[in-house]
Structures are given as structure tokens and as C-alpha cells.
Amino acid sequence: MDEDLGSRLEQQIPALRRYAFALARNSAEADDLVQDCLERALSRWGLRRTDGDLRAWLFAILRNQFVNAYHRNKRRGTQVAEDADAQSPAGQDRALELGDALAALDLLPEEQKSLLLLVGVEDFSYAEAAEVLGIPEGTVMSRLSRARKRLREILESGRVPLLRRVK
Amino acid sequence: MRDVRAPIGEDDLQAFIDQRLDEPRRAAVEAYLAEHPEIAARVEAEGRQRDLLRELLQPKFDEPIPAHLRIDTLAAARRERRRGRWQTAAAACVMFVVGAGSGWFGAMQARPTAQSRPMPMVVADQATLAYSTFASEVMHPVEVRATEQAHLMTWLSKRLGHPISAPDLSGHGYRLMGGRLLPGGSGAAAQLMYDDDHGSRLTLFVEAANGDTTAFRFAQDGDMATFVWIDKGMGFAVTAKTPRDALLPIAEAVYRQLDTAPPPARGS
Numbered sequence: 472m473d474e475d476l477g478s479r480l481e482q483q484i485p486a487l488r489r490y491a492f493a494l495a496r497n498s499a500e501a502d503d504l505v506q507d508c509l510e511r512a513l514s515r516w517g518l519r520r521t522d523g524d525l526r527a528w529l530f531a532i533l534r535n536q537f538v539n540a541y542h543r544n545k546r547r548g549t550q551v552a553e554d555a556d557a558q559s560p561a562g563q564d565r566a567l568e569l570g571d572a573l574a575a576l577d578l579l580p581e582e583q584k585s586l587l588l589l590v591g592v593e594d595f596s597y598a599e600a601a602e603v604l605g606i607p608e609g610t611v612m613s614r615l616s617r618a619r620k621r622l623r624e625i626l627e628s629g630r631v632p633l634l635r636r637v638k
Numbered sequence: 639m640r641d642v643r644a645p646i647g648e649d650d651l652q653a654f655i656d657q658r659l660d661e662p663r664r665a666a667v668e669a670y671l672a673e674h675p676e677i678a679a680r681v682e683a684e685g686r687q688r689d690l691l692r693e694l695l696q697p698k699f700d701e702p703i704p705a706h707l708r709i710d711t712l713a714a715a716r717r718e719r720r721r722g723r724w725q726t727a728a729a730a731c732v733m734f735v736v737g738a739g740s741g742w743f744g745a746m747q748a749r750p751t752a753q754s755r756p757m758p759m760v761v762a763d764q765a766t767l768a769y770s771t772f773a774s775e776v777m778h779p780v781e782v783r784a785t786e787q788a789h790l791m792t793w794l795s796k797r798l799g800h801p802i803s804a805p806d807l808s809g810h811g812y813r814l815m816g817g818r819l820l821p822g823g824s825g826a827a828a829q830l831m832y833d834d835d836h837g838s839r840l841t842l843f844v845e846a847a848n849g850d851t852t853a854f855r856f857a858q859d860g861d862m863a864t865f866v867w868i869d870k871g872m873g874f875a876v877t878a879k880t881p882r883d884a885l886l887p888i889a890e891a892v893y894r895q896l897d898t899a900p901p902p903a904r905g906s
Contacts, residue, residue, distance in 0.1 A: 477709040484707060490698040493691075502707060509712050572690045590656060591688040592695055612649040617686040619655070626687060 483529050486593055490530060494537050496538050496577055504567060523604040524599065531603045534585055575625040582606075583618035590615060646670040651677070655685045757849040757873065760823055762857035762866040765843035765875030768820055768829050769862055773839040773879075780816030780831050790817050794828040794844075800872050802844055804830055805895040810888045812840050822846065840878035842892055847873030854889060856882060865889035869897060 491501035589595040601608040653687035784789040812832035819828045822845035830842040857864040866875040876889040
């Protein structure tokens with residue numbers, strides 16, 4: 472492996488760890504994801520298209536691993552989040568919002584969650600985010616709009632921890 | 639870019655939240671929001687939540703990279719694994735050569751030559767030898783496991799120069815374990831190994847075999863029973879430590895699955 476690839480991969484590790492942590496919400500699980508992702512990248516380097524963006528390629532590998540291996544076992548975000556609409560809006564307490572933002576994010580479907588993270592946190596362009604998620608570029612804005620609306624509604628309801636209550 | 643005077647749409651609001659609008663458009667969105675306080679409140683909240691996620695996740699980004707995730711560590715571990723695999727493969731080759739030299743080829747030389755025995759019996763001899771060599775093997779009964787069945791069958795077909803598939807013998811209680819490539823009488827031979835719930839093993843041995851298509855022939859060597867036949871230039875042998883009557887329906891099932899033609903008349 473050439474030095475150059477090593478340093479280029481390594482530069483991406485902090486961002487990969489941040490994305491993995493936001494997805495898995497668990498440091499050990501997140502680092503397992505990052506390790507799997509990097510190992511896969513090292514073994515597939517030769518097969519990789521030469522023109523693609525390294526960062527988008529790595530994030531796509533990590534995201535696919537999360538979706539395939541981890542997400543299957545997680546609770547269903549969609550259904551729970553839909554209950555949010557039924558909750559009576561509580562006050563927009565800043566402290567509550569702060570503490571619960573990641574928990575609220577966790578209630579979103581994986582694709583919405585990833586989109587918010589890639590665009591809003593990792594500063595991916597809309598085209599790059601579409602590439603990582605394997606969705607048409609033209610649908611990114613409307614999906615982003617829906618994801619932000621969903622997250623806002625969950626946070627504005629102010630009852631993130633109670634959302635899992637069975638109605 | 640879009641006309642500054644174009645109506646403000648949802649895409650503009652999202653790009654505004656992400657601070658990705660050029661200056662004229664950004665000013666246009668701001669003017670629009672000034673006139674629509676409800677939308678402005680929504681956009682403000684969503685922008686705040688975006689910033690909040692960035693804040694909350696920033697410490698993770700700032701953490702030093704753990705040693706086990708560093709590329710040097712991962713690359714070194716990878717090299718180690720590769721070397722380990724190579725050593726295992728090399729050791730397997732040595733063991734195979736030793737085993738083949740003492741057992742396989744030695745025994746073949748003691749047998750009558752192909753010229754003096756009918757072709758089906760030659761195939762049966764080789765199948766029986768291969769069975770006695772590998773069916774008793776505990777550690778490495780097969781070279782490629784059934785979990786890689788597609789790869790296994792492609793590989794064996796290619797080396798045999800004849801497409802073969804693994805018959806499904808689950809109806810007879812046998813599951814495919816995997817297979818291996820062997821030296822045959824006139825080129826490569828393939829052995830597929832099956833086992834049942836009691837650990838009894840059954841093999842299907844396949845190799846190129848000159849000669850006319852034949853009926854089933856039965857061969858008994860010690861406690862090993864073999865049904866063998868030649869079909870379209872290929873020799874097939876089904877071998878197991880089982881009575882003839884128990885083996886026959888399995889051989890027939892193999893025959894039916896390898897060839898859709900009706901089974902040949904039974905010989906003995």
C-alpha cells in the first residue's frame with residue numbers, strides 16, 4: 472500500500488468516526504464500523520473506480536455496512552417518529568432540545584438520518600450525499616426538507632423519551 | 639444561477655439553511671422570510687437544529703484516532719493475515735504431496751493399468767481411492783466448502799472442462815460438504831463430498847473418461863460400495879460405506895440430476 476493512500480485514508484477517520492457514532496449511538500459499535508470500513512477499503516482499493524471521490528466512497532462503504540449489519544436489529548424509527556405528530560407540543564426548552572437532539576435524530580429512518588448528517592454535519596454537497604445514499608440527485612432537496620421537518624417536529628413536541636410509549 | 643426574482647421555493651430554504659446560496663439569492667430569501675414570519679420561524683428552528691447536531695458531534699471528530707484504527711495498524715494486520723493464509727496454503731500443499739506420494743500414486747501404481755481394465759472399473763478404482771483418502775479426513779475433508787458452492791462448481795467445471803453441478807441429495811439425508819480437485823487418469827478429476835446426520839460420508843467422483851456410455855456398474859472394495867457409469871465422455875462414481883441397495887437409489891438420483899435423460903438399465 473502506498474504512503475499516499477494511507478495518509479488520505481487516515482485524514483477521513485475523524486469524520487468517519489463521527490458519522491458512525493451518530494448512526495450507531497455507541498462508541499464501540501461505531502469504531503467497529505469504522506474498522507470494518509477501513510479494512511474493506513484497503514482490500515478493495517484495487518477494484519475502486521479511479522475517478523470517484525475517496526470521501527464519498529468511504530462513507531458509502533460505512534453506511535452500507537451499518538444498513539446491512541446493524542440497522543436491521545435496531546428499533547423501527549419510522550413508526551415511533553410518526554407518533555410524534557400525536558403528541559401535544561410542549562415548550563421549546565433549549566436544554567431539552569440540546570440533550571435530545573441525537574436521540575431525536577435516532578428516531579428518524581436511517582436514510583433521513585444519514586442525509587441530515589452528510590449534508591448538515593459532514594458538509595457533503597447535495598450531489599455527493601446522493602451518491603453515498605444511492606438516491607437520485609434531484610430528490611435530495613425534497614428528502615432533506617422532509618427529514619428536517621420530521622426532526623423539528625420531534626424536537627418541538629419536547630417529549631423525545633416518551634415517544635416510545637405504547638399508545 | 640437562478641433568477642434572483644424567481645419565486646422562493648423549498649429548495650432555496652434548504653440551501654439557505656445549509657448556507658449554500660450565492661449572495662443575491664441569499665438576500666432574496668432573507669427578504670422573503672422577512673415577509674413570512676411563520677416560515678422564517680421554521681427555517682430558523684431547522685437551522686438551529688442543524689447547528690446543534692454539529693455541536694453535539696464535534697467532540698467525536700476532535701478525539702484522537704484510537705491506535706487500533708490507524709491505517710498502519712490495519713495494514714500491518716492485513717499483511718499478517720495474508721502471510722498466515724499463504725503459510726497455511728503452503729503447508730497444505732506439502733501435506734497433499736506427501737499424502738499423494740505415499741497413498742494415492744503408490745496405490746494407483748499397484749493397480750492394473752487402464753489398458754487392462756474396463757474404463758468404468760478404472761473410474762471406480764480412482765473414486766474408491768479418493769474416498770478412502772479423503773472421506774476419513776477429519777480436519778480437511780474438502781478443499782472448498784459448500785458455503786462457496788457457486789465458486790466451487792465453476793472452478794471444478796473449468797478444470798474438468800465439463801460443466802458439472804452438485805446434485806441435491808437432501809432427499810436421501812446427505813448434505814453437500816464441499817469438494818476438491820484431484821489428479822485423474824487423463825487429467826483433472828473432481829470429488830464432491832456429502833455427509834448425513836450420522837457423519838456418514840458419500841462422494842461423487844467425476845473425471846473425463848474415454849469410452850462409450852455405459853449402464854451403472856457396481857464395485858465393492860472392502861466396505862466401500864461404488865456405482866459407476868460413463869456418460870458422454872465423462873466418468874461418474876458414487877461411493878459410500880453403505881450397502882449396495884441403499885446406495886443404488888442415491889446413484890440414480892445423482893444420475894437423474896446430472897442428466898435429464900432417463901436412467902440407463904442397471905448392470906452389476
